[in-house]
Amino acid sequence: MTLLQIEDLHVSVAGKEILRGLSLSVGPGEIHAVMGPNGSGKSTLANVLAGREGYEVTRGKVTYEGVDLLALPAEERARAGVFLAFQYPVEIPGVSNLYFLKAGVNAVRRHRGLPELDAMDFMKIAREKMKLVELDEKLAQRPVNSGFSGGEKKRNEVFQMAMLEPKLAVLDETDSGLDIDALRVVAGGVNALRSPERAIVVITHYQRLLDYIVPDFVHVLVNGRIAKSGDKTLAQTLEDEGYARIEREIGENGRAATEATAS
Amino acid sequence: MTVALLPSDRAPGSRPGLLETAQNAIRTRTPEGTAWLASRRAEAAAWLSAHGFPEQRQEAWRFTPMRDVIRTAFAVEAADLRVDAHGASGVTVMKLSEAISLHEEKIEPYLGRVAPLGDGFSALNGALWQDGIAIFAAPGAKGRIEIGNFAANHGRSSVTLPRFFVIAEAGAELTLIETHSKADAQVGGDARSGTPASKSLSVMVTEIVLGEGARLEHIRILDGERDRFSLGTLAVRQDRNSRYASRLFTFGGATSRLDLHALLSGEGAECILDGLYVAREAELVAHHTTVDHTKPHCSSRQRYKGAMDGTGTAVFDGTVLVRHGALRTEAHQENRNLLLSGDAVIHTKPHLRIDADDVKCSHGATVGRLDPAQLFYLRSRGMDASVARALLTYAFLREMTANVPEDLRPALEDKLLALLPDGAVAKELA
Numbered sequence: 001m002t003l004l005q006i007e008d009l010h011v012s013v014a015g016k017e018i019l020r021g022l023s024l025s026v027g028p029g030e031i032h033a034v035m036g037p038n039g040s041g042k043s044t045l046a047n048v049l050a051g052r053e054g055y056e057v058t059r060g061k062v063t064y065e066g067v068d069l070l071a072l073p074a075e076e077r078a079r080a081g082v083f084l085a086f087q088y089p090v091e092i093p094g095v096s097n098l099y100f101l102k103a104g105v106n107a108v109r110r111h112r113g114l115p116e117l118d119a120m121d122f123m124k125i126a127r128e129k130m131k132l133v134e135l136d137e138k139l140a141q142r143p144v145n146s147g148f149s150g151g152e153k154k155r156n157e158v159f160q161m162a163m164l165e166p167k168l169a170v171l172d173e174t175d176s177g178l179d180i181d182a183l184r185v186v187a188g189g190v191n192a193l194r195s196p197e198r199a200i201v202v203i204t205h206y207q208r209l210l211d212y213i214v215p216d217f218v219h220v221l222v223n224g225r226i227a228k229s230g231d232k233t234l235a236q237t238l239e240d241e242g243y244a245r246i247e248r249e250i251g252e253n254g255r256a257a258t259e260a261t262a263s
Numbered sequence: 264m265t266v267a268l269l270p271s272d273r274a275p276g277s278r279p280g281l282l283e284t285a286q287n288a289i290r291t292r293t294p295e296g297t298a299w300l301a302s303r304r305a306e307a308a309a310w311l312s313a314h315g316f317p318e319q320r321q322e323a324w325r326f327t328p329m330r331d332v333i334r335t336a337f338a339v340e341a342a343d344l345r346v347d348a349h350g351a352s353g354v355t356v357m358k359l360s361e362a363i364s365l366h367e368e369k370i371e372p373y374l375g376r377v378a379p380l381g382d383g384f385s386a387l388n389g390a391l392w393q394d395g396i397a398i399f400a401a402p403g404a405k406g407r408i409e410i411g412n413f414a415a416n417h418g419r420s421s422v423t424l425p426r427f428f429v430i431a432e433a434g435a436e437l438t439l440i441e442t443h444s445k446a447d448a449q450v451g452g453d454a455r456s457g458t459p460a461s462k463s464l465s466v467m468v469t470e471i472v473l474g475e476g477a478r479l480e481h482i483r484i485l486d487g488e489r490d491r492f493s494l495g496t497l498a499v500r501q502d503r504n505s506r507y508a509s510r511l512f513t514f515g516g517a518t519s520r521l522d523l524h525a526l527l528s529g530e531g532a533e534c535i536l537d538g539l540y541v542a543r544e545a546e547l548v549a550h551h552t553t554v555d556h557t558k559p560h561c562s563s564r565q566r567y568k569g570a571m572d573g574t575g576t577a578v579f580d581g582t583v584l585v586r587h588g589a590l591r592t593e594a595h596q597e598n599r600n601l602l603l604s605g606d607a608v609i610h611t612k613p614h615l616r617i618d619a620d621d622v623k624c625s626h627g628a629t630v631g632r633l634d635p636a637q638l639f640y641l642r643s644r645g646m647d648a649s650v651a652r653a654l655l656t657y658a659f660l661r662e663m664t665a666n667v668p669e670d671l672r673p674a675l676e677d678k679l680l681a682l683l684p685d686g687a688v689a690k691e692l693a
Contacts, residue, residue: 050643053635078645086643090636094658104644111645143658144640160644 001066003028003199004049004168009060010224011041011048017058018044020224028167029196033210033235034203036221037243042203043087045221046172050084051077064168078104079111083166085157087173092144097156098126100144105163129162133189151182158189169193170201175209187212207239220246280334281464282315284422285387288339292391297363303375307389316383323382326578326610327520327549332492335420335462342394342423342465343413343446351406353435359395359428366399369430377470378498379524385496388424388468395426400435400477407438407668413446414463414491422464429470431477431505438668439479443493444486460490462517467495473505475529481509482667484675487516487546495521503529503558510667511538513548514678515575520549527554527561527589534563539663541682542607544573551580554594556619562593568663569600570656571607572684579628582614589619596626601633601659603652653680653689 004026011019018041026032036042048055049062051074062069069077092100106116117125130140133155145153154174161169171190175183190200190213202213210218210232218234219226222243227250228234238246289308295301316333317324348356355366362370380386396410412425431437443465473479485493493516499507513519525534540548554563569577579598600609613626633655641651657679664675680686 050639052639052643073648074639074642075645075647078643084643086640090634090640092637092640092655092658094661095641095654100641100646100654101644103646103650107645107647164644 002026002063003065004069005061005063007061007063009048009062010058011044012056012058013044013054018224019048021060022221022225024219024226026168026199026201028199030199030217031194031213031215032199032201033215033218034201034221034226035205035207035218035235035238037247038205040221041224042205042221043172046084046087046170046203049170050074050082075107078164079108081108081165081167083161083164083169085154085161085169085171085174087176089145089153089157091146091148093146095144097140097142097144098123101126101160101163104160108164126163129159132162132192133158134185135159150177151179151186154178154182154186155189158186158193162189162193167197168199168201170203172203173205174202175204175206183209184212207235210235222247222250279336281332281337281387281422282311284337284339285311285391288391297367299371300363300374304390307375307380307386310380311383311386311390314383314386323551323580326576327518327547329518332462332464332518335464337420337422337462337464338417339391340415340417340421340423342425343415344394344396344425345411345413346396346408348398348406348408351404351408351437353401353404354406354408354437355399355401356408357397359397359426360393362397362399362428366397369399370397370428373430373470373472373500374428377472377500378468378496381496381522384466384494385468385522388426388466388496392424392426392468394423395428398427398429398437398439400429400431400437402433402435402474404431404435404437407440409440410442412441412443412465412467414443414465414488415446416461416463416490418461420462420464422466425465425467427467427469429479430472430474431479432474433476435474435477437479439481440668440671441481441483442486443484445488462490462492463488464492465494467493469495469497471497471499471507473499473501473507475502476504477502478506479508480668481507482512482671483509484512485516485519486514486678487519487548489517489545491516493519496524497521498524498526499534500526500528501532501534504531505529506533506535508535508666509537510663511536511540511550512663512675512678513538513540513550514682515541515543515546516548517545518547518549520547520551523550523552525552525554525563527556527558527563530558530560532558532561534561536563536565536567537663537666538565538567538569539660540567540569540577541660541679542569542571542575542577543682544575547576547578549578549580551578553582553584556583556585556589556592556594559588559590559592561589563595565596565598566663567598568660569609570603570660571600571609572603574604574606574608576608577610579609579611580614581612581626583616583624583626585615585617585619585622585624587618590621592619592622592624594622594624598628599659600628600630601656602630603633603656647685647688649685650688653683653685656683657686657689
């Protein structure tokens with residue numbers, strides 16, 4: 001059964017249409033890469049799936065586990081197993097990283113009918129998961145992302161993903177701002193979290209990340225819709241030829257499509 | 264210029280108000296035995312007659328309308344004051360009325376002289392105070408003193424006029440914790456049919472004198488109630504190298520106002536004024552502070568943070584005066600406000616008047632709402648929106664509890680959380 005079904009999604013931000021008929025189907029256990037040039041709608045897709053305010057869905061449907069995802073507030077999507085690793089994780093001084101994560105973990109567990117974790121059990125599991133992304137325990141005890149470097153913030157995102165055990169993880173340009181070593185650690189963490197019950201959507205501009213997190217499917221997002229889909233070799237093609245070739249192809253196809261309907 | 268409402272000026276048929284209460288009380292009071300105190304009381308009474316109570320068109324009272332209170336006939340009641348100075352050495356604590364005769368030489372130079380007669384309310388206290396506490400810390404004294412002021416509800420509108428007086432001599436180091444809250448046993452006036460809701464008014468004056476090198480940590484906690492009006496004047500006179508740190512916690516109230524005057528009258532004095540306030544629906548919290556740098560090399564810092572919800576209103580009116588000759592002054596002022604609703608209001612007015620050279624002064628005020636990116640981040644990890652709001656509000660305010668004695672922190676944090684919707688849940692996470 002499909003985990004996530006996006007059908008003809010149109011989304012506007014501040015009156016401007018960004019997603020223009022995006023369709024995508026993701027099954028459990030699959031790794032999908034969504035690649036695109038700047039302005040193609042990558043972050044919009046990530047934010048709409050997570051339920052951020054300020055995004056107007058003008059057409060289309062998103063079904064998650066058979067349920068209308070767009071009808072759920074952000075926290076309910078999280079509890080249902082949707083996780084967004086932010087491109088720019090925000091700092092929250094005064095709110096402890098571990099305490100807030102424990103609240104989230106227990107909210108998810110409650111939703112799944114599992115017993116809540118007390119502080120000790122939570123810390124035991126947390127310490128294990130921190131190792132996956134080489135996150136120092138001292139760092140984890142600070143306020144959320146407070147004083148974290150870019151790499152530490154991204155690792156914190158993957159640590160949270162490890163703790164929340166989502167069914168659908170959307171990684172929004174997790175590789176942005178990372179050097180090769182940081183990238184390797186973050187990717188290693190994500191790979192350790194692969195599972196048959198978990199689908200991962202990796203949103204990225206560059207092919208480089210996909211050398212480490214090897215996708216089952218690659219989709220190219222241009223002008224708000226998926227222009228082309230393929231397997232991991234498509235990523236390499238993009239790397240070699242850039243986005244321009246595909247943008248041209250769509251241009252031609254776009255015209256062809258109009259002619260077809262007119263006749 | 265306000266014109267006092269003398270009984271003959273009152274329009275026929277209008278109800279007696281606070282001024283009439285005051286003047287009756289002044290007239291009928293047992294004459295003061297001690298001559299100098301009698302003269303101070305008379306000064307205050309004369310001031311009140313001449314100026315009356317503040318009207319809203321006076322700048323300093325523009326945002327704290329007191330018309331309803333002024334029109335109410337209050338009964339003067341005794342204040343329920345309790346004090347605990349166990350474990351303090353070199354400190355003498357007694358009723359202020361007793362201190363007048365027992366420690367005349369220490370009190371007479373200062374009582375009624377440290378706190379200015381600037382408005383009808385402090386004049387009211389000056390003329391009529393009965394209950395009070397005097398604290399004398401000898402040179403080198405050390406310790407912690409706790410004062411409790413409990414407001415009883417007698418079922419009718421009542422006013423209490425407590426007065427506090429503190430002298431800390433050279434090198435004394437004190438912590439003073441002042442709590443103003445409700446008494447446990449309540450007689451509800453509202454429950455009686457036909458009685459209009461009674462008001463509880465507290466008009467307090469505190470005068471503090473810090474000798475050379477003396478240090479005072481002054482924590483003041485006020486638990487407001489919907490029917491309580493609390494007006495305070497707090498005046499501190501600091502001698503050389505003394506340090507005064509005030510940590511204010513004001514939780515609502517129909518009107519909770521504090522006029523704080525700090526006079527830095529010796530070189531090297533340090534004045535730290537921290538304030539946390541919360542004003543919810545129909546509540547008003549006002550802080551008017553004046554820090555007066557009259558000598559060189561003194562430093563002052565004001566940091567006030569508050570959150571307003573519903574139609575809650577807060578006022579921050581901070582004045583720093585740097586007089587001619589107060590070289591190498593450092594004075595900083597900061598007011599940060601969080602609006603939790605569309606109807607919440609903050610009036611923030613920093614004011615610096617600098618007449619000296621070679622000074623470092625700054626002031627800043629911010630007014631904002633919760634950061635939507637932070638809210639979304641918390642929600643995206645499964646947290647309820649209202650819990651996320653409570654947590655972020657708490658995180659914003661909680662900084663202000665860092666500088667109080669550790670044993671006070673849990674209760675203060677609990678109070679904060681109790682004021683926030685879903686605060687109880689946020690408590691788990693804090």
